[in-house]
Amino acid sequence: MGIIRDTLRDKVADGLSACIGCRECLRACPVAPPGLRIADLNHWTAGDAPLAASAPIPTPVSPAPAATEVVAVADAAISSPAPPAAMVARLAEECFQCGMCVPVCPSGLERDAMVLWLKSRLTPRPAEYDASLRRRGPAQTVGEKVGVTVHNLLHRGRLGSLSRHVDKRSLQPADTLFFFGCNIFSTTGMGEKILAIADYLKCRYEVLGGLSSCCGWSSYLSGDLDGAGEMMSHLAGRIAKVAPKEVITPGSECYAALSRIAAVHRTPFTPVTVASWLRRNLHRFPLRHFPGTMTFHDACHSSRKLGEGEEPRRILRQLGALVEMRRFGDDAPCCGHHQFGVNPAQVEALRADRLAMARDAGAARMVVECVRCQESFAPGAEAAQVEVLSLVDLVYDLLPSGDRPQARPVHFAPPVQKGDQIPIEGM
Amino acid sequence: MNYLIAGFGPAGAHAAAAIRECDPHGAIHIFSAERHPFYFRAALPHYALGHIDRDGLWAFPAGETERLGLRHHPVPLVAIDTARSVARDAGGGEHPWDRLLIACGAAPSAIGCPGESASGVVHFDTLDDAERVRALCGEGGGSPPREGGGSPDGRAIIAGGGARALALAWVARRLGMDVLLLVPEERLAASLLDAAAAMLLFRRLTDDGVEVRLGQHITGVEHARQGGATAPASGSIVVTGDGRHHPCRWLGVGTDGAPGSPLAVSAGLPEGAVEVNARLETRLPGIYAAGDVCSVREGGESLRSGGWLAAVTQGRVAGLNMAGGDATYQSSHYYHATTLYDLPAVLIGACDAAGDAAVTTHPRGPDYRRLVFRKGALIGAVLLGDRRHAAVLRRAIELQVDVRGYELQMLRTDVDLNRLLRPSGEYHLY
Numbered sequence: 099m100g101i102i103r104d105t106l107r108d109k110v111a112d113g114l115s116a117c118i119g120c121r122e123c124l125r126a127c128p129v130a131p132p133g134l135r136i137a138d139l140n141h142w143t144a145g146d147a148p149l150a151a152s153a154p155i156p157t158p159v160s161p162a163p164a165a166t167e168v169v170a171v172a173d174a175a176i177s178s179p180a181p182p183a184a185m186v187a188r189l190a191e192e193c194f195q196c197g198m199c200v201p202v203c204p205s206g207l208e209r210d211a212m213v214l215w216l217k218s219r220l221t222p223r224p225a226e227y228d229a230s231l232r233r234r235g236p237a238q239t240v241g242e243k244v245g246v247t248v249h250n251l252l253h254r255g256r257l258g259s260l261s262r263h264v265d266k267r268s269l270q271p272a273d274t275l276f277f278f279g280c281n282i283f284s285t286t287g288m289g290e291k292i293l294a295i296a297d298y299l300k301c302r303y304e305v306l307g308g309l310s311s312c313c314g315w316s317s318y319l320s321g322d323l324d325g326a327g328e329m330m331s332h333l334a335g336r337i338a339k340v341a342p343k344e345v346i347t348p349g350s351e352c353y354a355a356l357s358r359i360a361a362v363h364r365t366p367f368t369p370v371t372v373a374s375w376l377r378r379n380l381h382r383f384p385l386r387h388f389p390g391t392m393t394f395h396d397a398c399h400s401s402r403k404l405g406e407g408e409e410p411r412r413i414l415r416q417l418g419a420l421v422e423m424r425r426f427g428d429d430a431p432c433c434g435h436h437q438f439g440v441n442p443a444q445v446e447a448l449r450a451d452r453l454a455m456a457r458d459a460g461a462a463r464m465v466v467e468c469v470r471c472q473e474s475f476a477p478g479a480e481a482a483q484v485e486v487l488s489l490v491d492l493v494y495d496l497l498p499s500g501d502r503p504q505a506r507p508v509h510f511a512p513p514v515q516k517g518d519q520i521p522i523e524g525m
Numbered sequence: 526m527n528y529l530i531a532g533f534g535p536a537g538a539h540a541a542a543a544i545r546e547c548d549p550h551g552a553i554h555i556f557s558a559e560r561h562p563f564y565f566r567a568a569l570p571h572y573a574l575g576h577i578d579r580d581g582l583w584a585f586p587a588g589e590t591e592r593l594g595l596r597h598h599p600v601p602l603v604a605i606d607t608a609r610s611v612a613r614d615a616g617g618g619e620h621p622w623d624r625l626l627i628a629c630g631a632a633p634s635a636i637g638c639p640g641e642s643a644s645g646v647v648h649f650d651t652l653d654d655a656e657r658v659r660a661l662c663g664e665g666g667g668s669p670p671r672e673g674g675g676s677p678d679g680r681a682i683i684a685g686g687g688a689r690a691l692a693l694a695w696v697a698r699r700l701g702m703d704v705l706l707l708v709p710e711e712r713l714a715a716s717l718l719d720a721a722a723a724m725l726l727f728r729r730l731t732d733d734g735v736e737v738r739l740g741q742h743i744t745g746v747e748h749a750r751q752g753g754a755t756a757p758a759s760g761s762i763v764v765t766g767d768g769r770h771h772p773c774r775w776l777g778v779g780t781d782g783a784p785g786s787p788l789a790v791s792a793g794l795p796e797g798a799v800e801v802n803a804r805l806e807t808r809l810p811g812i813y814a815a816g817d818v819c820s821v822r823e824g825g826e827s828l829r830s831g832g833w834l835a836a837v838t839q840g841r842v843a844g845l846n847m848a849g850g851d852a853t854y855q856s857s858h859y860y861h862a863t864t865l866y867d868l869p870a871v872l873i874g875a876c877d878a879a880g881d882a883a884v885t886t887h888p889r890g891p892d893y894r895r896l897v898f899r900k901g902a903l904i905g906a907v908l909l910g911d912r913r914h915a916a917v918l919r920r921a922i923e924l925q926v927d928v929r930g931y932e933l934q935m936l937r938t939d940v941d942l943n944r945l946l947r948p949s950g951e952y953h954l955y
């Protein structure tokens with residue numbers, strides 16, 4: 099699907115000529131090398147030529163400073179300005195496509211897209227990207243197919259009733275399709291809870307999940323534009339088999355991918371965030387107030403980039419006391435998931451900082467919408483003395499106990515390790 | 526081939542790069558009235574605020590002038606002799622040309638009253654101006670306005686109501702000055718915004734503590750009388766048409782410069798904006814014009830132009846044509862993004878055309894947008910405050926997407942326009 103690549107190329111060309119060089123994008127960016135000049139960045143962004151991956155990334159001084167601006171980490175890491183090309187390559191590798199650079203641009207440009215274009219030209223690609231994305235999408239080689247089958251078998255026990263939906267061949271037509279993609283393997287247990295809620299609502303639905311029906315957005319965000327295009331085409335075909343009116347997803351980036359698929363393939367379904375679906379049905383649950391204050395962490399790809407931040411807040415206002423963190427909405431930082439473990443110390447500092455913001459806001463709970471945000475923040479929750487849970491967890495908790503088949507406690511992965519960013523075991 | 530370019534702004538710089546793409550051997554001489562290399566002029570407010578350092582302001586990547594083989598002469602050209610194909614610089618040097626580009630930007634801003642050139646009067650056109658503004662603001666010293674105004678020592682008066690004056694007001698306010706904005710017109714940003722959007726902008730300024738007086742003409746600038754009760758310790762007294770005297774630390778002239786240049790007149794072109802066709806050719810053979818200095822005419826009509834992107838695109842088109850190419854500038858692709866005080870504003874396409882339908886958001890809201898349609902397609906848009914979707918709207922205009930039935934929904938910022946419009950054809954809106 100060349101359209102993904104072509105569209106990005108056009109967008110980048112438009113952006114480069116309209117850029118007035120104010121540097122507001124890089125000031126907002128949590129990972130931009132401080133000495134990087136816009137003129138150099140734009141120069142390297144223009145064109146199609148491969149971009150040599152940078153020399154080893156300097157590791158920040160330890161311990162990683164918690165509860166401070168992550169920019170400070172970058173400052174410490176660079177003692178003398180590196181050559182422009184190295185700084186550009188470093189930004190391309192470490193950028194996690196959070197989009198913080200977009201709302202601050204006075205010219206209405208999308209620096210995230212420009213950096214994505216750079217990412218797509220990195221040679222070699224950071225090994226961490228490929229390790230994280232291995233085997234996603236329609237498996238191509240026999241070896242990969244075997245790998246996927248083994249992976250699925252290994253996880254069958256943990257997934258319980260959800261396992262029957264993993265990479266299933268036959269799909270039935272339904273008005274509602276729950277799309278989990280590879281998040282079906284999430285250690286948050288979100289998928290099972292969503293289906294329990296759907297059963298409680300007596301909703302007729304189909305489920306699509308598994309590595310082979312990955313939405314491709316992770317690949318897109320890693321700069322593998324052609325791979326992402328193929329995955330999206332494949333997924334569009336799978337969705338067409340169900341012919342749903344709406345496709346509901348708990349993944350922020352899956353939502354972005356579904357929106358793109360709906361637009362590019364002109365398929366007639368409407369992508370829906372799990373928050374919108376829950377909010378629409380909230381009156382059908384036995385509502386109660388949760389004690390203590392809650393705060394909400396905006397997910398980059400649905401809340402911030404696609405303007406879906408109000409629906410989760412409407413739910414939270416009905417279920418308890420909502421306080422905002424120092425940075426929220428357009429200014430909310432990213433959980434760092436899509437750095438794919440390239441610079442773990444930087445991402446750890448960012449997450450610690452975010453949890454500290456929740457604590458400083460006086461919130462006992464930080465509620466997230468996206469399954470990836472939950473996986474990112476949960477490991478640090480205990481140390482930060484903030485409970486991290488999802489909107490789905492909250493609503494699931496409202497169900498009468500007989501309607502809650504999943505008694506198993508939520509099990510989270512250990513803190514992020516280099517090259518092991520995404521907690522899908524066996525990947 | 527000898528190429529002469531008057532102006533090292535975006536129009537001149539991008540013309541030079543385009544010439545080099547087509548002509549690897551021609552001599553390219555680029556002249557400027559400033560001693561600096563090509564810099565991001567539109568980022569001057571950010572520079573004055575300290576958001577970007579001097580090194581970060583240079584707009585060419587390291588080594589680009591050498592790579593392109595440009596000769597930069599930091600001296601203005603003052604006359605063009607078309608009979609001899611020679612241009613004269615301010616030092617008397619003569620330079621022969623085969624192709625010449627006039628890209629010297631809009632004329633510097635001026636109010637045209639006695640005392641305007643006194644010390645304590647500052648403009649906001651160049652890098653040197655921005656450094657002066659920063660120095661004049663010093664520690665600020667302003668206070669939230671109170672009845673009768675704050676201390677004159679902490680006050681800046683700014684003349685003008687357009688983009689430049691508003692940028693200057695924003696910088697001065699952020700650097701701690703009390704600001705009095707004297708606007709000659711009856712509304713703010715009169716050449717850019719309609720009345721509803723201008724009112725929103727007015728509210729934003731006054732909410733931020735800027736005193737705005739509309740319909741005020743400055744008739745004179747006097748040196749402050751030292752030590753008087755109402756005069757600043759040093760600075761100026763600004764006299765307005767109604768006979769009132771306004772003391773201040775400094776006066777900022779932010780009236781937007783008019784297109785046109787004495788250099789063009791010296792060649793025999795009429796006063797005012799240098800008229801060019803879509804190939805950026807003036808009516809004189811071998812002489813082109815691009816950027817803020819010019820006005821593009823299509824079908825007998827002068828089209829809206831100006832701003833950074835127009836200068837970049839026009840410079841490129843002019844450069845390609847100067848080197849023997851065949852490129853045209855498409856005015857329908859007009860996209861001017863700027864910041865009015867601290868509100869982002871984007872003007873796209875034929876934003877001030879009447880169209881056959883237009884929709885606007887409620888002018889009482891925090892943001893404003895106006896979309897203009899003709900024959901079922903979007904032809905222009907004005908966004909103030911929230912600039913989301915600017916790129917998609919720009920694309921929808923360029924591709925003439927049929928948006929019938931979606932006009933009102935397109936005003937919303939919380940919908941995915943890509944999905945909403947599901948553009949037909951083999952393209953995607955971003």
Ligand SMILES: Cc1cc2nc3c(=O)[nH]c(=O)nc-3n(C[C@H](O)[C@H](O)[C@H](O)COP(=O)(O)OP(=O)(O)OC[C@H]3O[C@@H](n4cnc5c(N)ncnc54)[C@H](O)[C@@H]3O)c2cc1C
Nearest residue numbers: 532533534535536557558567602629630816817832833836
């Ligand atoms: C404070 C400020 C903020 C702005 N903000 C924005 C914004 O947010 N968005 C936007 O789109 N635009 C903005 N602009 C406008 C934008 O900078 C201009 O539209 C753009 O720079 C025009 O480019 P140009 O190449 O036509 O001329 P300029 O950039 O004005 O360059 C003119 C060049 O010509 C030289 N010159 C002048 N006279 C002569 C001569 N006789 N001989 C030789 N050289 C000469 C000058 O030294 C200079 O190098 C802003 C401008 C200012 C001053």
Ligand code: SF4
Nearest residue numbers: 127193195196197199
């Ligand atoms: S998307 Fe995020 S990490 Fe990437 S350049 Fe923008 S702000 Fe920086």
Ligand code: SF4
Nearest residue numbers: 117118120121123203
């Ligand atoms: S914020 Fe926008 S205009 Fe400013 S440097 Fe970044 S991309 Fe360019």
